[in-house]
Amino acid sequence: MIEKQKTQYKDEIKLIDIIRVIWKRKILIIVGTLSCALGVAGINFLIPKTYSTNMVVQPGILKISQSGAEKNIYIDSAENMKAIIAVGTFNSHILQVLNETAKKNTPDKIEYKISIPKNSNTLQIVYETDNIENGITVLTNLKDLLGKEYEKLVNYHKAQYELETEIKKNEIKKLEADKSAYINNIKNLEKRILQLENEIGEVNHSTKLLGDKRDRFLSQNANESNVLSAMLYSNSIQNNLTLANDYKEQVNEYRLRREEAVLGLKKVENDIADIDENIKYLLFQKDSIQNIQILQAPISDLKPVKPKKILNIVLATLVGLFFMLFLAFFVEYLSKHKVTNGGSASN
Numbered sequence: 001m002i003e004k005q006k007t008q009y010k011d012e013i014k015l016i017d018i019i020r021v022i023w024k025r026k027i028l029i030i031v032g033t034l035s036c037a038l039g040v041a042g043i044n045f046l047i048p049k050t051y052s053t054n055m056v057v058q059p060g061i062l063k064i065s066q067s068g069a070e071k072n073i074y075i076d077s078a079e080n081m082k083a084i085i086a087v088g089t090f091n092s093h094i095l096q097v098l099n100e101t102a103k104k105n106t107p108d109k110i111e112y113k114i115s116i117p118k119n120s121n122t123l124q125i126v127y128e129t130d131n132i133e134n135g136i137t138v139l140t141n142l143k144d145l146l147g148k149e150y151e152k153l154v155n156y157h158k159a160q161y162e163l164e165t166e167i168k169k170n171e172i173k174k175l176e177a178d179k180s181a182y183i184n185n186i187k188n189l190e191k192r193i194l195q196l197e198n199e200i201g202e203v204n205h206s207t208k209l210l211g212d213k214r215d216r217f218l219s220q221n222a223n224e225s226n227v228l229s230a231m232l233y234s235n236s237i238q239n240n241l242t243l244a245n246d247y248k249e250q251v252n253e254y255r256l257r258r259e260e261a262v263l264g265l266k267k268v269e270n271d272i273a274d275i276d277e278n279i280k281y282l283l284f285q286k287d288s289i290q291n292i293q294i295l296q297a298p299i300s301d302l303k304p305v306k307p308k309k310i311l312n313i314v315l316a317t318l319v320g321l322f323f324m325l326f327l328a329f330f331v332e333y334l335s336k337h338k339v340t341n342g343g344s345a346s347n
Helices: 002-024 026-046 078-086 091-101 132-219 224-288 309-346
Strands: 051-058 061-063 113-115 123-129 293-300
Touching: 002 026, 002 309, 026 309, 051 132, 061 224, 078 113, 078 123, 078 132, 091 132, 123 132, 132 224, 132 293
Parallel strands: none
Antiparallel strands: 051 123, 051 293, 113 123
């Protein structure tokens, strides 16, 4: 129990010693800490201000989905665009523009901060510079050069759609010729059917007249002349009936051919309608092809991102405080060690 109390007493003495050292060296600690804070503050004013210029772009759309199951197809992925920009594909041209137009602070090299937000197909491009005009110039030129780079791909895919459209239009021309042929064939068949039906009507009328004359001869006194005339009329009637049957068979054949031609015409018209819809779809997809989309045009923050003066001063104050505390205890240790060694030497 006594040892425990002694231990607690010693701990309290140590805590008091710490406080005493801090109080004793307070001038050193305060002055040193303030010196660090003021020194960093002074350095902050000497460091050039850095401004951030931002731009958000998205790859152009190559094909628009017309069903919920599919997704839009982009002309390129955000990852590929990021790689193209990051390797400095356009930097030499942009630097040349800057050298020709910038009045001051022309950079030696260009570096971007590029990020792709999660679950998105967009690029957030940040360029930091000490000159706002240079930042706008850099990202504006980057935007234009990206557009020119992908314009080649856009024109290529549009040309492919135009080629497919021309092929479909040529198919329609061939089908239109087939359609005209079917229509003319149907008209000729209907004309021929009408002629045959008229012929059948005339034959039937002639047969009726011949039958009436035959009946008159048969109703008269039976003699050799009347019998011979009746036989001649009967032969003529039989020939007319045979001819009428032949005409009817031809009519049935022509009608069958006309039905086949009508079916063929309907098929051609359906094929033309399908191809016409296909052409409309191709033109829609062609017109839907887009170059890169600028979701946010280059814009600079008027407030500098660097140096972060308040943060730097706070960090310098904390670091200076800890350092001066360490230095205070180190000086106290040296002073005690000197006194101890001095007392031992005099003894």
